[in-house]
Amino acid sequence: MKRKKVEQISFSEKGLRDDVLESAVAIGIPEGTAGAIAEKVAAKTAVWVATRAVITSDDLYRRVAQEAEKYSADLAYVYQNRGKII
């Protein structure tokens, strides 16, 4: 049976933290606050990721959005629409 080749990437909490920080600053959240949010979101997401061996990138962005929503609705929106916002 042929299986579609899927690119596998390993998760990096640091990489996610940098990504969230960049997104937060891009939408106008002050740097200090953005840093704190990125730290918390990345940490909580990392805990969630550790509970499953394989997830899709959509799963990851949905989880980040869920965590980000606690701190910033705008940041959550960015991750809810990742890949869709031009």
Place this chain on the structure above:
Amino acid sequence: MVGRKFDYEYLVIGSGAAGSAAALLAAGLGVKTAIVEADRWGGTTLNYRDVPYAAALGFAQRYTEAVDGTRFGMSSSNLRYNYPTVLNWQATAVRRAGGGNRKVFENAGVDCYHGFAQFISPHEIAVGEQQISSEKFLLATGTDLAVSGISGVELVNCWSPDTALRMAKLPKALMVVGGGSTGCEIAEYFAALGVRVLIAEAQDRLLPREDPEVSEVIEQHLRKRFQVEILTDSRVVALVQEAKAKQVVFVRDGQEKSVRVEAIVLATTPEPSTDYGLENAGVKFSYRGVEVTGGLKTTSGHIWAAGDVIGGESSTEKATYEARLATMNALKKVGNTVNYTGFVRMTNTMPQVAKVGLNELECVQLGQKQKTVLVPIDLVSAANTNDFREGFIKLTSDMKGQILGATVVAPNADLIVQEISLAIRSGIKVSELAATPHIATSWSEAVRIAARELA
């Protein structure tokens, strides 16, 4: 016959009451079936709830009856129990029921995968590093504990309804958070073993979904017999870990209060377990559960769901019924829709509470015209011979005598309610129930008396 595209024809996620029933039925139909379980084989029902609870509560109630047996001639001054043996007894019951045993499935020809399932595409899941595809799926993932809204819950070690009965050491004082069926059962169990128990419920009475008379009987029973401290109108907002105790902070009458206990059991309303990539499979869900049609099909045309994951009342019978219906719909395209008439909601305190059909509150909410009668059980001979007088039977019918529902609060309520369940399903009228002979010395005699008053 399996198409060349998929590993399986039918893949069941979860091996609890719903998952087991579905997988075994599918395998029996000759379908290439797999089942995935993240925790113990047999799921929550076998390992953590129905079976161990029945064993534990059965022991506690027999022990309590023995302690109270002096009036019958029993000498109980030296009566005691051995707690490790109590725990062993529960474990034995679970093992005998098949908990933790995947051979049940393997022997039936079901392939078993142990691990957390995550949907990665509509027809594919990942279990660990393995990717498995299936033509059709059944979601039977049950529920998870829901503790949002309680600050500090992640930092304080608490017990859940699944783990509470397995405490290695009994605490001196225990707080049960949540006054529903499970909370009341847990409170009674530990109180019967001699633990000082407090129970906190955000609403104004325990068992808030039942009729008010039920709450009155159970609250009085827990207070009077077991000295359980009942904190109604008390919403738990925070937990704090201290050096040698745990502080439970709750809000009552707008004021913040707290108590210190050794152990906490969170018996809050669980939420359907839906965090495993259902979006990747096109399955719509909410905090109430997975959305399904009357035939239990989800918004994804090749995925069905059954059991607690779809929300609604929680019971093993309901989960098993749904699983079989969904599986027949999925594999044989039968097109059946669910009919929940006659399913019972149980609370296994002593007295037990069994509710079937519509209660008085629900009739009022639905605008259903009804006649209701409440018969205290101390009217029957069994109350006298057992010297137990707490409870009643409340029977409701429509204006034409069709039985709409009943609430039974009595010893053996689980047995008493069955004839009423049958009556509702079969359209039997109160007059027929009243005319049916009942054993004069049984608790069920109260059903005949209630039916006669209503007829």
